[in-house]
Amino acid sequence: MKFLKIAQVAILAAAFIPQIAFSAGGAVKPPAQEWGFKGAFGKFDNAAVKRGAQIAIEVCMACHSFKYIQFDSLKQFGYTEAEIVALAESQGRTKKDKMISAMDDVSAQESFGIIPPDLSLMTKARKGYEDFVYGILTGYLSESETGVVDAALEDEKISKAEALELAPILHADATKIEHIKMTLDRISNGDNFNKYFPGQFFAMPMPLSDGAVEYADGTESSLKQMSHDVTTFMAWTAEPTLIERKTLGFKVLLYLVFFTILLYAVKRRIWAKAH
Amino acid sequence: MSKLMEWVDARIPVSDMIKSQATEYPTPKNLNYWWNFGSLALFMLIIMILTGLFLAMHYKPDAKQAFDVVEHIMRDVNYGWLLRYLHANGATFFFIIIYVHIFRGMYYGSYRAPREILWWIGVIIFFLMMGTGFLGYVLPWGQMSYWGAAVITNLITAVPVIGEDLVIWVWGGFSVDDATLNRFYVLHFLLPFVIFALVIVHMWALHAVHSNNPDGIDIVDEKKDTLPFHPYFTIKDLYGIGVLLIIYCWFVFFAPNAFLEPDNYIPANPMQTPAHIVPEWYFLPFYAILRSIDFLGSFSKLAGVIAMVGAILVLFVLPFLDRSPVRSFRYRPLSRSLFWIFVANSIMLGWVGYNPADATAFDGALPLIILGRTGTAIYFGYFVMLFIVTAFKIEKPLPLPKSL
Amino acid sequence: MVIEAEENRRDFLILATGAVGVAGSAAAAWPFIRSWSPSADVLALATTEADLSALTEGQMITIPWQGKPIFILYRTAEQIAQAKEADSASLPDPEQDKDRVHKEQYLVLLALCTHLGCVPQPIGTGDFGGFLCPCHGSHYDTSGRIRKGPAPKNLPVPYYTFKDDHTIVIGKPV
Numbered sequence: 001m002k003f004l005k006i007a008q009v010a011i012l013a014a015a016f017i018p019q020i021a022f023s024a025g026g027a028v029k030p031p032a033q034e035w036g037f038k039g040a041f042g043k044f045d046n047a048a049v050k051r052g053a054q055i056a057i058e059v060c061m062a063c064h065s066f067k068y069i070q071f072d073s074l075k076q077f078g079y080t081e082a083e084i085v086a087l088a089e090s091q092g093r094t095k096k097d098k099m100i101s102a103m104d105d106v107s108a109q110e111s112f113g114i115i116p117p118d119l120s121l122m123t124k125a126r127k128g129y130e131d132f133v134y135g136i137l138t139g140y141l142s143e144s145e146t147g148v149v150d151a152a153l154e155d156e157k158i159s160k161a162e163a164l165e166l167a168p169i170l171h172a173d174a175t176k177i178e179h180i181k182m183t184l185d186r187i188s189n190g191d192n193f194n195k196y197f198p199g200q201f202f203a204m205p206m207p208l209s210d211g212a213v214e215y216a217d218g219t220e221s222s223l224k225q226m227s228h229d230v231t232t233f234m235a236w237t238a239e240p241t242l243i244e245r246k247t248l249g250f251k252v253l254l255y256l257v258f259f260t261i262l263l264y265a266v267k268r269r270i271w272a273k274a275h
Numbered sequence: 276m277s278k279l280m281e282w283v284d285a286r287i288p289v290s291d292m293i294k295s296q297a298t299e300y301p302t303p304k305n306l307n308y309w310w311n312f313g314s315l316a317l318f319m320l321i322i323m324i325l326t327g328l329f330l331a332m333h334y335k336p337d338a339k340q341a342f343d344v345v346e347h348i349m350r351d352v353n354y355g356w357l358l359r360y361l362h363a364n365g366a367t368f369f370f371i372i373i374y375v376h377i378f379r380g381m382y383y384g385s386y387r388a389p390r391e392i393l394w395w396i397g398v399i400i401f402f403l404m405m406g407t408g409f410l411g412y413v414l415p416w417g418q419m420s421y422w423g424a425a426v427i428t429n430l431i432t433a434v435p436v437i438g439e440d441l442v443i444w445v446w447g448g449f450s451v452d453d454a455t456l457n458r459f460y461v462l463h464f465l466l467p468f469v470i471f472a473l474v475i476v477h478m479w480a481l482h483a484v485h486s487n488n489p490d491g492i493d494i495v496d497e498k499k500d501t502l503p504f505h506p507y508f509t510i511k512d513l514y515g516i517g518v519l520l521i522i523y524c525w526f527v528f529f530a531p532n533a534f535l536e537p538d539n540y541i542p543a544n545p546m547q548t549p550a551h552i553v554p555e556w557y558f559l560p561f562y563a564i565l566r567s568i569d570f571l572g573s574f575s576k577l578a579g580v581i582a583m584v585g586a587i588l589v590l591f592v593l594p595f596l597d598r599s600p601v602r603s604f605r606y607r608p609l610s611r612s613l614f615w616i617f618v619a620n621s622i623m624l625g626w627v628g629y630n631p632a633d634a635t636a637f638d639g640a641l642p643l644i645i646l647g648r649t650g651t652a653i654y655f656g657y658f659v660m661l662f663i664v665t666a667f668k669i670e671k672p673l674p675l676p677k678s679l
Numbered sequence: 680m681v682i683e684a685e686e687n688r689r690d691f692l693i694l695a696t697g698a699v700g701v702a703g704s705a706a707a708a709w710p711f712i713r714s715w716s717p718s719a720d721v722l723a724l725a726t727t728e729a730d731l732s733a734l735t736e737g738q739m740i741t742i743p744w745q746g747k748p749i750f751i752l753y754r755t756a757e758q759i760a761q762a763k764e765a766d767s768a769s770l771p772d773p774e775q776d777k778d779r780v781h782k783e784q785y786l787v788l789l790a791l792c793t794h795l796g797c798v799p800q801p802i803g804t805g806d807f808g809g810f811l812c813p814c815h816g817s818h819y820d821t822s823g824r825i826r827k828g829p830a831p832k833n834l835p836v837p838y839y840t841f842k843d844d845h846t847i848v849i850g851k852p853v
Contacts, residue, residue: 040529068346070723096723117541121346124532125540198550238540241349241356248357249528256524259703260517262696267514269692270506274304329714351718354710513700 028171030128030135030196033228037235040250043243044236050077051215052233055226056119057087057099058213063108063116066099069237112203123231124238130231135196137227140206141187145169153188171195296482301501302508303488305679309383310486311515312376317474318516319369324467326362327411334414336460338453341416342542360531366408367534368523370557373401381593382614384602385487391594393480398590400473403466405558405587410463412555416456417539422552424451424459430565433577450545491603492675500679551631559628560621561586564654566632567647582651589658596658599665601672609670610661617657624650726850728842731785739802741790744849748798749837750810751847752786754821759783761808762822772833776822779836787847788823789837794830810834 037044053074056066071088072095079087081095088095092102105115126132141149148169152162158177167174170183170193183200187193191201208226215221236242284290333352335344348355377397380386386394413424428445432438447454485494494500502508526533534556538549554562561583568579597610604611627647634643664670727744729751734740739752754762762776780786790798790810797814805811805818807826812819817828824833839849 068350121540125537127537129537239349239356245356245360245528245531249524252524252528253521255703255706256517256521259696259699260514260521262692262699263510263514263517266693266696267510270510274502274507325711329711333714333718347718347720351720353713353716353718355714355718357710358714 028195030131030139032131033134033231035130035232035235037232037242040246042246045232046077047217048229048232049236050074050079051217051219051226052229052231052236053077053079053087054216055208055213055230056233056237057091059207060119060230061091061099061101063101063103063112064119065101066120066237067118068120069099071095071097071099073240114203116204119234120237122238123235130235132196133234134227134231136194136204137208137231138223139194139196141169141193149184149187153184158184171200298503298505300482300504301485301494301497302504303486303494303500303679304502304507305488305490306486306508307489308515309375309379309489311512312372312379314512315372315515315519316369316376318519319365319372320467320471320474323362323365323369324471326358326365327464327467330358330362331464334460336414336457338416338456338543341414341456345415357527360527363535364523364526364531366411367526367556368519369404370408372519373404374557377401377590378618380487381617382604382611383487383489384491384597384599384604386594387487387491387597387602388594389484390480390487393477393484394594395591396473396477396480398587400470400477401590402587403470403473407463407466407470408555408557410459410466413456413459414463415539416543418541418543418549419536419539419552421451421543421545422548423554424455426552427554428455430580433580435577452545487602488679489603489605490676490679491601491605492679495678553629556625556629559626560624560650560654561628563624563628563647564651566628567644567651569644570648586654589655593658593661596662597665598662599670599672601675606673606675607670608673609664613657613660613664616653620650620653620657624654722853725853726848729847729849730845731847732845736784742849744789744837748790749849750786750788750790750799750801750823752788752802754784754786758802758808758821762820765807765820765822765824765826771825772831774822774824774833779822779824779833781839781841785847786821786823787836787839787849788834790834792817792830793825793832793834794828799834 036042036048060066071084071093074084074087075081084095088097091099093100101116103116108115123130123133128135148165152158152166158166158181160174160177163174163177163180166172166180166184170180172180172183174180183193186201192203192205193200194202208223208230210223211221212226213221219225239245280290330348333344333348333355335341337344345359348359350356352358380394380397409423409427413420428442428451431442431445434441443449445455446452447458536553538552541549553559564586565579565583568582569575571578599607599610601607604614623646627643627650630643632644635641636643636646725745727742727749729740729742731751731753734751734753736753737755737758739750742749742751752758759776766775777783792799792812792814794812794815794817797812799805799810799812799817799819802808802810802821805820805826807818807820809818809820809823809826811817812828812830815829817830818826819830819834820826822833823836825831837849838851839847842848
């Protein structure tokens with residue numbers, strides 16, 4: 001009886017949840033990706049973290065810091081002592097230093113109008129988590145998409161056919177030509193368009209494109225591969241204790257289930273006398 | 276050993292106390308599993324105090340260091356991540372348990388005579404818990420911490436005449452800042468011990484009037500109707516703790532951020548408010564009530580605060596609103612229906628509180644503010660209806676059993 | 680008979696459950712105990728490097744290592760001779776000077792008096808040409824050995840290595 005009542009309440013509550021709409025928005029939810037470190041038994045792919053660290057240092061650290069991470073701690077992903085010293089020196093640091101960008105706040109403010117946020121916690125600090133970070137990195141206009149945009153920009157007017165073509169690229173409503181026109185104007189103005197950023201425009205220019213780095217292990221450095229690798233690295237910087245946590249958690253839960261079964265058996269036995 | 280106990284007992288009657296109040300304490304034999312939530316709440320309080328104590332040994336209440344020091348705990352301190360996740364998720368489970376505990380009391384009429392004072396102490400504990408939870412959420416000094424503190428302390432400005440000065444006094448400055456964080460930390464440390472003391476008073480009051488039971492009738496024959504607390508209820512409580520730990524630890528180890536907002540991993544920035552700020556889930560129904568009063572012009576702000584505080588204060592008069600000759604809703608069909616509407620409504624209010632103030636449902640057909648206002652009306656309506664249904668004898672209670 | 684067997688099984692079940700519970704509670708205490716041990720960032724500071732190229736003969740510097748003072752003295756020929764001479768004297772805590780240094784000219788000491796933990800005063804303040812502890816008047820010689828006063832032991836020599844000719848690393852890396 002009671003259970004039915006609770007179920008009723010839950011269903012009643014759940015019935016409302018899907019049809020929600022915010023007046024604010026414009027952001028498109030980035031598609032979910034596969035992450036090997038997710039799930040109860042997930043593990044970090046060390047090779048991917050190592051490649052990601054290379055991108056983080058060679059590309060991201062031009063502007064961003066990872067202030068909670070020491071260069072030295074990259075050893076665990078297969079970097080040698082000499083490689084770490086070289087990576088740190090490339091940023092004007094020593095291996096014992098934290099991964100702080102060489103760019104100072106004042107010049108960052110001058111170039112971008114904003115101080116680039118620290119990236120150590122980025123995958124935990126945004127709705128969508130790793131998928132959001134991956135979405136941002138891959139959410140800029142591709143070469144072919146830029147072509148479509150440029151073609152549409154050639155004349156002042158945007159035709160219906162152009163609007164239909166542009167709508168999926170800009171994640172816009174094809175019937176709202178005014179909105180599409182405004183977006184195109186901002187793109188031609190040099191603003192950075194990104195499909196998955198709330199509001200679609202933001203301060204960071206496209207950081208990665210095919211072949212932006214040369215991987216030491218010979219992996220092809222496609223945009224997707226690099227985005228996946230650097231996001232994996234950032235998932236590690238956000239929570240270096242992730243694997244320790246899950247490993248311990250598995251043992252703790254195993255114990256608790258066993259112990260609770262025992263307690264239940266004792267409870268049954270003791271209460272048998274009462275009835 | 277027995278010699279030693281004799282010596283102690285002659286001076287302070289420990290053995291008698293344990294016997295009469297713990298081991299042989301007569302407990303109604305028909306208590307169901309909803310009665311487990313009292314001991315579960317005590318267990319969570321102990322976990323919170325323990326983990327909090329050890330976290331406090333590493334934390335620094337300094338606006339410049341607080342965010343980094345939490346990350347230091349997460350990364351550098353041995354098992355620091357475990358302590359913090361136990362503490363953060365512990366708050367969530369503590370509140371889940373307390374809400375079930377309160378709903379149980381409401382359903383089985385545990386607030387009725389002679390348990391009014393027992394109930395009031397419980398409401399005070401609940402109120403202090405909300406204060407402690409709010410203060411604790413400020414300590415990691417992330418964006419949600421900061422803006423949650425800013426919004427809630429700004430409620431003080433609703434106080435007529437002295438509100439503006441009062442909030443500056445609470446802040447110790449002209450905005451939420453270092454001084455605020457420092458005093459919030461001290462209070463967050465202090466309040467759990469006040470709660471602990473009140474829990475002892477709560478149990479004292481409980482043992483004076485004894486437990487209610489699902490039938491809500493008094494014990495006629497102690498021999499037939501009760502069982503000694505030990506071993507029957509000690510083992511039942513332990514089993515309950517085992518089940519709780521399984522669920523709690525699952526979240527701690529495998530989904531520790533499920534109840535945390537991503538924005539709180541962004542350091543506090545007084546120059547920028549996050550797009551959508553929400554309090555922690557356990558404040559959401561009250562937050563929805565606060566926001567639902569927006570139609571009274573310049574009086575809305577104060578009225579909203581009064582409604583929110585009133586939503587808790589009304590629990591104090593509940594024992595006098597319920598005039599039924601019967602305690603347990605098992606035998607009160609109308610009250611029972613009202614109760615389940617109240618529960619569903621509370622969940623709905625929580626959901627309204629979670630969403631932005633200007634959100635709509637059903638393709639814009641239903642602004643959530645309407646739902647919020649309706650929910651607020653139903654929330655207070657429950658207490659009015661319960662009074663009407665019982666005071667004017669509209670409800671015909673079912674026949675009660677003669678004994679347990 | 681049947682009832683007795685039932686009783687025994689119950690006893691065993693309760694005992695086993697109790698044991699499992701006690702073991703679990705003990706294990707749960709471990710993270711709390713461990714949280715007091717030095718954290719990773721403190722352990723990362725287990726070693727200290729110092730550049731000795733600017734140090735001249737007869738000069739002494741004090742550097743912090745793990746929160747404790749380290750004396751590094753560039754000994755003069757006279758101070759070395761004094762220390763060696765005393766090898767054969769009757770010492771409260773006998774030790775050869777050569778066992779207390781890696782390079783004869785550099786004397787490296789953990790500068791906490793072995794009596795009650797005060798920091799001795801710089802070289803030349805005590806009898807025997809060495810260090811005087813101001814708290815209770817212990818005198819250490821030019822090898823940091825106790826010669827007079829209440830301290831029971833010589834000033835300890837910390838673990839250290841020379842990275843190159845003039846860079847010293849104090850402490851063992853973790």
